[in-house]
Amino acid sequence: xxxxxxxxxxxxxxxxxxxxxxxxxxxxxxxxxxxxxxxxxxxxxxxxxxxxxxxxxxxxxxxxxxxxxxxxxxxxxxxxxxxxxxxxxxxxxxxxxxxxxxxxxxxxxxxxxxxxxxxxxxxxxxxxxxxxxxxxxxxxxxxxxxxxxxxxxxxxxxxxxxxxxxxxxxxxxxxxxxxxxxxxxxxxxxxxxxxxxxxxxxxxxxxxxxxxxxxxxxxxxxxxxxxxxxxxxxxxxxxxxxxxxxxxxxxxxxxxxxxxxxxxxxxxxxxxxxxxxxxxxxxxxxxxxxxxxxxxxxxxxxxxxxxxxxxxxxxxxxxxxxxxxx
Amino acid sequence: xxxxxxxxxxxxxxxxxxxxxxxxxxxxxxxxxxxxxxxxxxxxxxxxxxxxxxxxxxxxxxxxxxxxxxxxxxxxxxxxxxxxxxxxxxxxxxxxxxxxxxxxxxxxxxxxxxxxxxxxxxxxxxxxxxxxxxxxxxxxxxxxxxxxxxxxxxxxxxxxxxxxxxxxxxxxxxxxxxxxxxxxxxxxxxxxxxxxxxxxxxxxxxxxxxx
Numbered sequence: 215x216x217x218x219x220x221x222x223x224x225x226x227x228x229x230x231x232x233x234x235x236x237x238x239x240x241x242x243x244x245x246x247x248x249x250x251x252x253x254x255x256x257x258x259x260x261x262x263x264x265x266x267x268x269x270x271x272x273x274x275x276x277x278x279x280x281x282x283x284x285x286x287x288x289x290x291x292x293x294x295x296x297x298x299x300x301x302x303x304x305x306x307x308x309x310x311x312x313x314x315x316x317x318x319x320x321x322x323x324x325x326x327x328x329x330x331x332x333x334x335x336x337x338x339x340x341x342x343x344x345x346x347x348x349x350x351x352x353x354x355x356x357x358x359x360x361x362x363x364x365x366x367x368x369x370x371x372x373x374x375x376x377x378x379x380x381x382x383x384x385x386x387x388x389x390x391x392x393x394x395x396x397x398x399x400x401x402x403x404x405x406x407x408x409x410x411x412x413x414x415x416x417x418x419x420x421x422x423x424x425x426x427x428x429x430x431x432x433x434x435x436x437x438x439x440x441x442x443x444x445x446x447x448x449x450x451x452x453x454x455x456x457x458x459x460x461x462x463x464x465x466x467x468x469x470x471x472x473x474x475x476x477x478x479x480x481x482x483x484x485x486x487x488x489x490x491x492x493x494x495x496x497x498x499x500x501x502x503x504x505x506x507x508x509x510x511x512x513x514x515x516x517x518x519x520x521x522x523x524x525x526x527x528x529x530x531x532x533x534x535x536x537x538x539x540x
Numbered sequence: 541x542x543x544x545x546x547x548x549x550x551x552x553x554x555x556x557x558x559x560x561x562x563x564x565x566x567x568x569x570x571x572x573x574x575x576x577x578x579x580x581x582x583x584x585x586x587x588x589x590x591x592x593x594x595x596x597x598x599x600x601x602x603x604x605x606x607x608x609x610x611x612x613x614x615x616x617x618x619x620x621x622x623x624x625x626x627x628x629x630x631x632x633x634x635x636x637x638x639x640x641x642x643x644x645x646x647x648x649x650x651x652x653x654x655x656x657x658x659x660x661x662x663x664x665x666x667x668x669x670x671x672x673x674x675x676x677x678x679x680x681x682x683x684x685x686x687x688x689x690x691x692x693x694x695x696x697x698x699x700x701x702x703x704x705x706x707x708x709x710x711x712x713x714x715x716x717x718x719x720x721x722x723x724x725x726x727x728x729x730x731x732x733x734x735x736x737x738x739x740x741x742x743x744x745x746x747x748x749x750x751x
Contacts (some may be wrong), residue, residue, distance in 0.1 A: 299715075303562065303715055303716055303717060304717060306714070306716055307701065307716045307717040311704065313671070313703075313704075313707045316704075316707055316710050316714060317710075319714040320712045320713075320714055323714060323715060324712070
């Protein structure tokens with residue numbers, strides 16, 4: 215059997231995963247070599263170290279994706295539910311809430327979050343899309359009002375709702391891709407999830423690398439924000455290129471896939487920009503206990519912003535069309 | 541054998557509590573040690589003691605005894621079991637404002653006797669749980685312990701966010717991330733008075749809160 219036959223036998227999902235793993239192995243080897251060759255302190259050393267750290271994250275994606283394949287979607291729902299939990303915990307930790315919010319926070323952690331993923335597991339599309347934007351949106355202020363503490367009522371309500379939207383609702387769109395019914399493209403949902411994760415991660419890495427090494431045009435004058443227009447453009451182009459390369463394993467044409475890759479990158483960069491705003495606003499007041507090592511938010515925010523947009527465009531264009539189904 | 545079981549109950553409890561509170565440990569100018577010490581911290585939540593306890597290495601934990609209120613810990617068989625077998629607590633009869641001087645002396649004696657020559661102590665010198673916002677003035681018990689046990693190190697401990705995880709009067713915790721900081725040990729100065737020592741000890745916790 216020659217190699218061409220062997221590759222075609224893998225099927226589209228296997229091909230995507232095999233290609234991804236091959237690239238990762240090469241990048242990991244290159245990263246290791248670069249780490250040994252370049253002095254650890256200094257600009258290049260720092261950049262290489264950060265890129266290598268991201269590579270470990272990518273290996274995590276391979277594990278999650280393989281798990282999702284083996285368990286028919288249930289595994290990835292559980293993994294993303296856990297991700298939501300950790301993100302929500304991190305987000306509420308850096309958000310000032312008052313004692314009267316305690317009960318609404320327990321609702322958010324122990325009821326709203328699990329129900330969102332339960333609804334996803336039950337394929338109940340109609341409730342999945344409105345549970346948090348409608349029902350949680352109405353419930354949270356009522357529960358806070360029941361605490362009878364009017365200080366900063368609007369801010370507290372908005373912050374808890376925002377936390378739920380970003381950390382739970384948006385994240386849950388990533389595993390929802392697997393549930394999509396795509397006539398003529400059975401099983402493509404899982405590949406779309408991998409497509410999304412790869413583009414998001416690549417954009418983050420390229421954006422950060424170009425910002426640090428070659429960025430000339432800063433997007434902001436705030437000292438805490440190092441993001442540049444150069445990084446943004448480089449990241450978006452990388453997203454478009456990767457999208458085009460992976461088009462074959464998705465229902466999209468090369469042009470469509472490139473456009474989606476660019477869009478995912480733009481949404482990811484937008485998320486990072488918002489997160490840097492949040493970080494600047496909170497600063498050192500409130501709580502500083504979120505250690506750098508636990509800082510999940512900066513790694514996940516791009517996915518949070520990109521997943522719902524990607525999901526709805528794919529569903530609008532390729533899904534079965536029955537309004538109540540994924 | 542039985543002691544091993546009790547120890548594992550304690551370890552499981554520590555693990556569960558740390559899972560809920562995602563606690564990050566910070567040892568600031570302080571090393572874990574089995575020497576006799578008094579760990580004193582701010583008190584905002586029912587979790588405080590277990591979190592502090594779980595921040596200590598096992599061999600230190602074996603030698604540490606918390607001072608705890610008898611009326612709270614002897615109310616049910618479960619609490620009695622935890623206090624006596626797992627935490628090895630020194631149970632103190634709480635002294636109300638109406639209590640006499642001899643009540644206070646009795647508590648102090650019980651505490652110092654419970655420490656003996658090798659046990660360390662965990663106390664919360666504010667006396668009662670606060671809101672987590674301000675550190676209440678310290679009760680004088682910590683000073684009297686310092687006088688009775690010269691040379692013992694007093695380790696300030698600051699716990700952040702635990703009051704948000706489980707505020708006073710709530711049953712269900714919110715699993716936020718918290719932190720615990722152990723600061724530079726201090727000892728009673730040769731001619732140091734009560735007011736000066738209490739102020740210094742309290743300031744050490746405030747310094748950990750605002751580094």
